[in-house]
Amino acid sequence: MIRSFPILTLLLLAACGQEAAQIELSQAWARPTVGQAPGAVYLTIENKGGVDDRLTGAFTDRAAMAMVHQNEVDNGIAKMRMAGEINIPAHDQIEMQPGGTHVMLEGLRAPLKTGDDFDLVLRFRNSKDQTVKVTVLKPEGK
Amino acid sequence: MTISRLRIILWLLVGIAAVGGILIAVQRPSPAADETAMATIGGPFTLTGADGQSFSSARLNGKPAAIFFGFTNCPDVCPTTLARLAKLRRQLGKGDEALSVVFITVDPERDGPAEVGSYAKLFNAPVIGLTGSPGDIERVKQQFGAFSQKVEQPGGGYSVDHTASVFLMDRNGKFVATLSPEESDSVALAKLSRLVA
Numbered sequence: 001m002i003r004s005f006p007i008l009t010l011l012l013l014a015a016c017g018q019e020a021a022q023i024e025l026s027q028a029w030a031r032p033t034v035g036q037a038p039g040a041v042y043l044t045i046e047n048k049g050g051v052d053d054r055l056t057g058a059f060t061d062r063a064a065m066a067m068v069h070q071n072e073v074d075n076g077i078a079k080m081r082m083a084g085e086i087n088i089p090a091h092d093q094i095e096m097q098p099g100g101t102h103v104m105l106e107g108l109r110a111p112l113k114t115g116d117d118f119d120l121v122l123r124f125r126n127s128k129d130q131t132v133k134v135t136v137l138k139p140e141g142k
Numbered sequence: 143m144t145i146s147r148l149r150i151i152l153w154l155l156v157g158i159a160a161v162g163g164i165l166i167a168v169q170r171p172s173p174a175a176d177e178t179a180m181a182t183i184g185g186p187f188t189l190t191g192a193d194g195q196s197f198s199s200a201r202l203n204g205k206p207a208a209i210f211f212g213f214t215n216c217p218d219v220c221p222t223t224l225a226r227l228a229k230l231r232r233q234l235g236k237g238d239e240a241l242s243v244v245f246i247t248v249d250p251e252r253d254g255p256a257e258v259g260s261y262a263k264l265f266n267a268p269v270i271g272l273t274g275s276p277g278d279i280e281r282v283k284q285q286f287g288a289f290s291q292k293v294e295q296p297g298g299g300y301s302v303d304h305t306a307s308v309f310l311m312d313r314n315g316k317f318v319a320t321l322s323p324e325e326s327d328s329v330a331l332a333k334l335s336r337l338v339a
Contacts, residue, residue, distance in 0.1 A: 031221050034260040040217035065297070071218050073323060077289055078219040078306035082296055098222035099323055105217075106299075139265045140225050 022049035023088065023124055025132035027095075030105075031141050033112045039063070040102040041120055041134050042142075046093040054125040055086040055094075060134075062118040064107025071099055080104075085125065098141060112136045183309065183317035187282045189246065189274040192259025197272055202315060206337045207242040209309040211288045213249035213302050214261040220245075221264065223308065223323060228267035230327065230334055240338045244270045248290035248304050250279045310337055 028043035047053055058066035070083040083101060088094055096102055103120065105112075116136040121129050191197035208227050212220035227243045234240060245262055247253035250273050253261075258271030273279070283290060290304040308321040310333060318337060321330050 031225070032264060033217070034264055035214070035257060037214050037257075037261065038217040040221075067297075069218070073306045076306055076322075077303050078323070079293075079303045080216070080218065080301050081293075099219055102218050139221065140229055141222070 021047055021051050021053035021088070021090070021124065021126040023047055023053060023122075023127040023130050025122060025130050028120060028132045028134040029137045029142060030112055030134055031139055032114050032136055033108060035111065036108075037111075039105040039108055039112045040069075040098075041066075041105065042096040042098065042102050043120075043132055043134070044093055044095045045088050045122070047088040047090055049127075050090050051126065052090050053088045053127055055088060055122060056125055057123040058103045059121045059123070060105065060118060062109055062112075062120075063105035064109075065105070066120065067104050067106065068101065069104045070101050073099075088124070114138050183286055184311055184315060185285050186315070187278075187285060189272040189278055189282065190255055192255050192262060192271045194255040197270075199315060202242055202244065202270075202311070203313065205240065205242055205313050206318075207244055207311045207315075208321065208334075209244040209246060209286070209311060211246050211248050211283065211286070211290065211305055213247050213290075213304070214253050214257045215249065216302070216304075219306065219323070223306075224262075224265050224269055226323075226327075226330075227308065227321075228265045228269070230331055231267065233327075233331060234334055234338055236338055238268050241334065242270060243268070244272065246272045246279070246282060248279060248283065248288070249292075249302050250274055250276050310334070312337065 024046045026044050028041060030039050030041045033039045045055065055068060058068055060066050068083040068086060069080055071078060071080045086094065086101065114136055117133050119131050120134050121131050123129050187199045189197050210223055224243065224245060231238060231241050231243065245258065247258050253273050255273055258273045262269035262271030286309055288305040290302050292300045292302055294300050306323050310318045310321060312318050319333050321333060
């Protein structure tokens with residue numbers, strides 16, 4: 001009975017293989033910051049799996065809080081709001097761009113300096129936590 | 143005073159009131175005057191520079207200026223806009239002296255001279271950071287028709303909704319056009335080329 005467990009697990013994994021969300025994070029960058037000002041991280045989230053997933057949270061040791069925010073220009077007014085969960089459709093990707101969705105870092109332990117890098121962890125509804133290295137670029141960004 | 147003299151005085155008062163009323167009616171702008179509202183964007187102002195000294199808009203005269211209203215706790219739209227202006231100015235190829243980039247905070251409670259100064263230095267290019275008393279900032283916002291409003295953030299603190307566009311002023315401080323974050327770099331560059339020509 002006990003011996004059949006690994007086989008059972010393998011079978012289950014094989015069955016799920018097609019269906020699991022498969023998240024890959026890349027191209028994570030931020031602009032430098034000064035003083036107490038918060039930072040913004042932009043990155044690409046790719047879902048290579050066959051089921052939709054949702055981004056539910058963000059964590060980093062570099063700041064007191066990491067929050068997914070969404071910006072929009074509504075009738076000429078720039079508005080920044082907490083984003084709810086962000087849908088990452090199967091076989092699709094979300095490319096965060098300045099002026100749109102970003103991970104805001106509030107309460108940075110030290111201002112972000114060009115050349116710094118640090119880890120950012122993203123949490124998903126289906127997939128397990130994923131870590132990406134964020135690089136602080138020049139102020140011009142990408 | 144006789145009754146007849148009093149009557150004359152009263153009629154004179156009625157006459158003055160009537161003439162005054164007509165003058166007020168004539169001077170009141172008609173709805174069509176909105177067309178000229180653009181000409182009234184801007185005008186002289188006095189704020190506080192990053193050095194804590196008073197900064198008169200007269201110091202901007204002599205070269206065109208791109209004026210942006212934002213706040214230093216703005217991690218995305220504001221640095222994106224200022225970095226874009228610095229980049230476009232470089233692409234004009236006329237040097238940093240060809241165009242002043244001005245950042246006016248709409249969050250004077252949190253952004254003192256030191257904050258706007260260090261924020262303005264973030265862009266590896268000259269940016270003039272300005273703040274002022276809440277009353278000063280309110281007046282300048284009204285002069286430019288710029289909007290801002292604090293929005294409470296869940297978990298404490300606040301963000302500020304604000305006008306996203308940049309105001310382009312000519313070398314005499316006269317309003318020329320806006321730059322919207324939604325328009326392409328090529329359109330923006332064409333506007334700026336005309337401005338610094």
